[in-house]
Amino acid sequence: xxxxxxxxxxxxxxxxFTALFHFLFVPLTLGLTWILVAMETCYVWTNDTLYKDMxxxxxxxxxxNFAIGVISGITMEFEFGLNWAYFSRMIGxxxxxxxxxxxxxxxxxEATMFGLFFFGWDKLSKRAHWVVTFxxxxxxxxxxxxxxxxxxxxxxxxxxxxxxxxxxxxxxSIAGLYLNHLAQIRIGHVAFAGFVVASIFVxxxxxxxxxxxxxxxxxxxxxxxxxxxxxxxxxxxxxxGDQNGLEVAQNEPEKMAAIEAQWQTQPPPVAWYVLAxxxxxxxxxxxxxxxxxxxxxxxxxxxxxxxxxxxxxxxxYKARIRDGIHAYTALEKLWQNPKDASAxxxxxxxxxxxxxxxxxxxxxxxxxxxxxxxxxAAAKSGIPNVFISFWAFRIMIGIWMILFIxxxxxxxxxxxxxxxxxxxxxxxxxxSIPLPYLAAEAGWVLAETGRxxxxxxxxxxTFMGISSLQLSDLVTSLVLFVLxxxxxxxxxxxxxxxFARKGPSxxxxxxxx
Amino acid sequence: xxxxxxxxxxxxMIIGGVLIVYAATAGFDVGVTMYMPFLRKEKDRRVVLNxxxxxxxxxxxxxxxxxxxxxxxxPAVYSTAFSGMYAxxxxxxxxxxxxxxxxxxxxxxxxxxxxRCWDIALFISGVIPVxxxxxxxxxxxxxxxxYFDPHTYREFYTGNLxxxxxxxxxxxxxxxxxxxxxxxxxxxQRRTEGNLRKLAFKVHVISAIFLLAGFTISGIWLxxxxxxxxxxxxxxxxxxxxxxxxxxxxxxxxITSFDQYPWKYFAPIVAYGGILESLWAAYYGWxxxxxxxxxxxxxxxxxxxxxxxxxxxxxxxxxxxxxxxVWNSASSQYALNTMLYVGVILLVVILGYKIFAYQTIxxxxxxxTAEDIEKNEHEFY
Numbered sequence: 071x072x073x074x075x076x077x078x079x080x081x082x083x084x085x086x087f088t089a090l091f092h093f094l095f096v097p098l099t100l101g102l103t104w105i106l107v108a109m110e111t112c113y114v115w116t117n118d119t120l121y122k123d124m125x126x127x128x129x130x131x132x133x134x135n136f137a138i139g140v141i142s143g144i145t146m147e148f149e150f151g152l153n154w155a156y157f158s159r160m161i162g163x164x165x166x167x168x169x170x171x172x173x174x175x176x177x178x179x180e181a182t183m184f185g186l187f188f189f190g191w192d193k194l195s196k197r198a199h200w201v202v203t204f205x206x207x208x209x210x211x212x213x214x215x216x217x218x219x220x221x222x223x224x225x226x227x228x229x230x231x232x233x234x235x236x237x238x239x240x241x242x243s244i245a246g247l248y249l250n251h252l253a254q255i256r257i258g259h260v261a262f263a264g265f266v267v268a269s270i271f272v273x274x275x276x277x278x279x280x281x282x283x284x285x286x287x288x289x290x291x292x293x294x295x296x297x298x299x300x301x302x303x304x305x306x307x308x309x310x311g312d313q314n315g316l317e318v319a320q321n322e323p324e325k326m327a328a329i330e331a332q333w334q335t336q337p338p339p340v341a342w343y344v345l346a347x348x349x350x351x352x353x354x355x356x357x358x359x360x361x362x363x364x365x366x367x368x369x370x371x372x373x374x375x376x377x378x379x380x381x382x383x384x385x386x387y388k389a390r391i392r393d394g395i396h397a398y399t400a401l402e403k404l405w406q407n408p409k410d411a412s413a414x415x416x417x418x419x420x421x422x423x424x425x426x427x428x429x430x431x432x433x434x435x436x437x438x439x440x441x442x443x444x445x446x447a448a449a450k451s452g453i454p455n456v457f458i459s460f461w462a463f464r465i466m467i468g469i470w471m472i473l474f475i476x477x478x479x480x481x482x483x484x485x486x487x488x489x490x491x492x493x494x495x496x497x498x499x500x501x502s503i504p505l506p507y508l509a510a511e512a513g514w515v516l517a518e519t520g521r522x523x524x525x526x527x528x529x530x531x532t533f534m535g536i537s538s539l540q541l542s543d544l545v546t547s548l549v550l551f552v553l554x555x556x557x558x559x560x561x562x563x564x565x566x567x568x569f570a571r572k573g574p575s576x577x578x579x580x581x582x583x
Numbered sequence: 584x585x586x587x588x589x590x591x592x593x594x595x596m597i598i599g600g601v602l603i604v605y606a607a608t609a610g611f612d613v614g615v616t617m618y619m620p621f622l623r624k625e626k627d628r629r630v631v632l633n634x635x636x637x638x639x640x641x642x643x644x645x646x647x648x649x650x651x652x653x654x655x656x657x658p659a660v661y662s663t664a665f666s667g668m669y670a671x672x673x674x675x676x677x678x679x680x681x682x683x684x685x686x687x688x689x690x691x692x693x694x695x696x697x698x699r700c701w702d703i704a705l706f707i708s709g710v711i712p713v714x715x716x717x718x719x720x721x722x723x724x725x726x727x728x729x730y731f732d733p734h735t736y737r738e739f740y741t742g743n744l745x746x747x748x749x750x751x752x753x754x755x756x757x758x759x760x761x762x763x764x765x766x767x768x769x770x771x772q773r774r775t776e777g778n779l780r781k782l783a784f785k786v787h788v789i790s791a792i793f794l795l796a797g798f799t800i801s802g803i804w805l806x807x808x809x810x811x812x813x814x815x816x817x818x819x820x821x822x823x824x825x826x827x828x829x830x831x832x833x834x835x836x837x838i839t840s841f842d843q844y845p846w847k848y849f850a851p852i853v854a855y856g857g858i859l860e861s862l863w864a865a866y867y868g869w870x871x872x873x874x875x876x877x878x879x880x881x882x883x884x885x886x887x888x889x890x891x892x893x894x895x896x897x898x899x900x901x902x903x904x905x906x907x908x909v910w911n912s913a914s915s916q917y918a919l920n921t922m923l924y925v926g927v928i929l930l931v932v933i934l935g936y937k938i939f940a941y942q943t944i945x946x947x948x949x950x951x952t953a954e955d956i957e958k959n960e961h962e963f964y
Contacts, residue, residue, distance in 0.1 A: 141680045145676055150662075159736065163914035167921065171925060185636070185638050
């Protein structure tokens, strides 16, 4: 298999590219639909048609966003089978149900209501239309519930057992996947991240109108809804983010160590590196700026807690790999003779570490007789990329702080009625529109590169999951994805800018001055 | 928990049913957008587009249901089909990309050239995926060149895109395209009036004749030309272990399987009946009856294909004994059982709000005219 690992790399790049692309459109849909519900609630409540126009105008921007969200979403569903056939075959019965439920409940509801939202204004009563908008938002959010339950299962596979007879992961409780602690926390975290994206989107575009001195009433009210919604959501976002950190420290210590660039376990209280230049080859940090006591507080919420370092984790991995080799050799015996009782007994004793034996695949052909060097190399490959994890986390946190300040300032200025007297602040709001997107993408990168080398944590290494494809297949498809997505996003941005600039007058004849 | 064998059969029926619903709903969307590049007046094009615009999104979503269903119920089929037919699946995907922007963006810019481009994009994004789905289904009769590693069950596919384009499969792809064109024409008669309706009736008659001919030829071809497969025995209670089949290959086996399972005769009867009934009803102007008859015709045609293949899902042409069947491709009993409860409840809920959606859009006024669009210029696509 000369090109095997090249195919692995390209499959990963393709998945990352298409998933990150999809995740540019998801958060806005997620948040904007609820903002539409808020606006339409105001309309139903007050009968003020300005709120109806607001709903229609922001709805139009939603439609432009939604079109690309749909196609990039269908790509994701195809891609498990296209590029990760072995993974799909193995996990169809465990991860598959949640993905299917997502399609059946969330996507279906969202897409059907989406049509009614746009075409139902004259055909439905005011309240019935509100219900449609509500279910559109509800559908979008259900989607994130299921996707995050599925992804959290990959990070922390509960209620699952590998059946060696057909090499598939079998599920013992589907409810368990939703009741998974990690899943629930991450659902909150990602949902609120989406709400924040949409809040800044509405705030930023409204600020643009205020700067241009047009549609003042429309823009101010939209701005206030965006800022208020945003502040609340940013607070919850931080809460769930913090809880997520605690869960990660518990379930994925190697990810935590990578995020914080902890090469050794340090005695408490541990300082938090605000900045550092981690170097995975030498296992040191080139440069650090630290806040004393910080890490103990962040990671354990105590002063006497610590974060397990990478070096001791690697030592543990070596032991697990050695143990896994027993399971691996027992499995080979079972393949030769399925009735071999002693092999089955050995397999059962060590099966929890079978995945670690597979980590040896890139380093030796003969896993059963791996050398100490092979085992050390494989154990080190079990640590995610420290540099990426470290910086992705800090980008996320840094952007959150900027946005939080913007929300607070926005509410203060709006309350005083002095928004238009702070053009610099308004300009900041406009230029901040891309920031939450960047933070959301960083969050995805952190979650997914932080899980490497595993596709299913501690069970299935990513490199085993690929389809049996040729290198040329992957090169062609990746190039085509880049070209198609490039063209689509150009058209999308062009229309988005065009309609955002046109403003609310594009949907109604009357100008709101 | 339900019996494992029962679950396997009921899921075969549900997935087949979902595929039929997908073809019968997204099918008319594809059918009407096939008209777009060929209509001379922009007014007509907008009427045609807007007959499907309010619900196309929800209709397309059935493909996600079908894909998700495949993933959970038959992981081996999902992974073998998608990775094996890599180029074909990507072709479906890339052409499908043009569809949502075609609907959402076409009307966002008031320029003739911009709109004509999206008309062609909508045509391509409808026809190519439907053609390829048909080709893939045709190849299910021929068999696919794949095999599994005997221990890890990793799948290997030894064919390529050109191998899929054999004459029988191409015929099957063409039948699919003609089928959705007929269905779209029936739908258009139901939702429009005047010249558009007359045009749609003509296209309906022509496409129905071609469909009858194509469907019949493909049946005769199966009887005489195509080498079929017959399942002699399978492992006891197999779960995702496709290696212990005994399969025979031979000419005409697909049709002789009708003697083994006489229920297979029902589907083609429904197909012929549905097509003829839709013609008859359309001739008298009973557009709703014609539409439902056409839905039954689609159900009959897909049912005939799926039924004829039963119990095979994907036969292996190079290693027939490793063929994927209804019996050996399914997930664990727990997964099938749980998903059955979830799926049935959700299907009822979906049916409820789908009816609500169609009722809202078409309940008061089942016909869309150019005047309607002029009145609400900003809201229509």
